[in-house]
Amino acid sequence: NGRSCVIDKRTRNRCRYCRLQKCLIVGMKKEAVQNERDSISRRTSDENPQVDASEGDELMDSVVRVEKLFHQIFAADCTRQVAKINQVVTSMSEQLSSYVHWAKQSAGVFRAPSCTT
Template sequence: MVEEICHICDDRATGKHYGAISCDGCKGFFRRSIRKRHNYVCRFNKCCDVTKNQRNACRSCRLQKCIEVGMKSNAIQNERDAIGKRRKPEAETEELLDGLLKSEKLCQQLRSSVSYDCGKVKTWRIEDDRRATLDDVGKSIHQQLVLLVEWAKSLPQFTRLSMDDQ
């Protein structure tokens, strides 16, 4: 089996693409250039070498060579399912997103209501090598209860409750 050579850049060809024997690189370059209607300009009088190692140096000469060896722009099909195309979200999706946004805002409000100021709580330490006593557990519960009450006081809804309900 004879290995085919790309008629544009002399790299290893992968088949006949758009009417010319070419490699995947030149096939993709030609397709993108035509689809995006690129208008390349050569800086060196349209006489650049288009080889495997130099094919990216001048896009104008590369595209011209693609056309010269027989690539046809009308052989390029329309994009089917291009990556990056955005579809407009359906109504159901929009409702879900709105619900998520509302939930996130509520979570942020709750997070901001948490008091990180523990100034009213006395910190205490027990030695690392002894077990907690009933008194230690009581102090810990008291500390947690004080923090809970301080947090509840920061909620607007809590302060609107009657003293009995608080």
Template sequence: CRDNKDCLIDKRQRNRCQYCRYQKCLAMGMKREAVQEERQRGKDRNENEVESTSSANEDMPVEKILEAELAVEPRTETYVDANMGLNPNSPNDPVTNICQAADKQLFTLVEWAKRVPHFSELPLDDQVILLRAGWNELLIASFSHRSITVKDGILLATGLHVHRNSAHSAGVGAIFDRVLTELVSKMRDMQMD
């Protein structure tokens, strides 16, 4: 467990901490002997899923998803350091900068989703439910991926670079460091493009 062995385990966050999930299962009456049995059942199920996902790949090729990504968010080669004050229209507060970037990114996220194959064919209510359920993970993944080339900071959708020191000064250092170590550095190590 990364925290104090008291992670919130609910329907949405059950996979975030294996230790706390396991402890909650035991507390709720799960038998320890069931663990291996469940793992075996999952293995059988996963073998069947591999067969079915290959046909799903034909309906939604990665190229189409990448096309949607490139259409809504062109790559920027330059960025502005939020601490430098080079942009007079932008506040110097990292939290405000992050909120403004998140706002911009949410609009981009909706546009991206509309371009993903089959998404717009879903009923509008289902589209809204999916976006509401996944916007935060998609947002964090997006700025984490954008920040691969940046050292000790996060590159926001607005083009602003928030340095680690600024985040710590603003009181959001813990979550900031967690994003840097658990997402950005791992994406960098995997050489994600």
């Protein structure tokens, strides 16, 4: 790292100093550097909220419940055989219904943003 690294498509993320120098050499303005994206400082306490023990226990209980439900729903007896197309479609439909049922039961644990179109 003598501040003379080869910067190409494969190695560009290895040395930030040399990458910046190469960008400046080819005409990038120093004002274009986005320093706020480069923050590697410690997180503040607001960014890392504390969870009290009862909330943690409740979350863990929910995760365990969801995992047990998952195994109950999806632990079907699997046999290997050549299937006809209508059997595949029926199986896929049943599996999809099982996934939806599992997801609805798991809604309190996994809070994904809802999409409205």
